Amino acid sequence: MTAHRKKQKFTLNEIYAFDARRGYKRCILPGIEILVPSDPTFWWLRPTRLNADFWRSRDGALVVRFSSNYPYVFHFEALLANGKPVPDKDIDDFSEYILPVLDDWGGTDDQPDPEFYFWRA
Numbered sequence: 001m002t003a004h005r006k007k008q009k010f011t012l013n014e015i016y017a018f019d020a021r022r023g024y025k026r027c028i029l030p031g032i033e034i035l036v037p038s039d040p041t042f043w044w045l046r047p048t049r050l051n052a053d054f055w056r057s058r059d060g061a062l063v064v065r066f067s068s069n070y071p072y073v074f075h076f077e078a079l080l081a082n083g084k085p086v087p088d089k090d091i092d093d094f095s096e097y098i099l100p101v102l103d104d105w106g107g108t109d110d111q112p113d114p115e116f117y118f119w120r121a
Helices: 088-105
Strands: 010-014 025-036 048-056 062-068 074-080
Touching (some): 010 088, 048 088, 062 088
Antiparallel strands (some): 010 074
């Protein structure tokens, strides 16, 4: 059996950290959040809150900041598969793309892997 790669509509490219207060505007959909409950056997641990926040840069690029209640933060630029910026009309589709990436990341110190979801057996 061979693995086949699912055709992607979006790509993520890692970028340097950005300060959203400096010329960035929130998107129509400002972001998504997942709350991952902690293991009940570790009653002292709180749930993990995973966030993907969306902004537009001055040049219209869609930028994403992954963060959690752990101290790890990662920054990416989102593009369509053809290399063009993600338009506002595709932001809902983009959020569906980001949800499994965010869930797979889990708030760890390794950066999110935008490719994991797209390999199929």
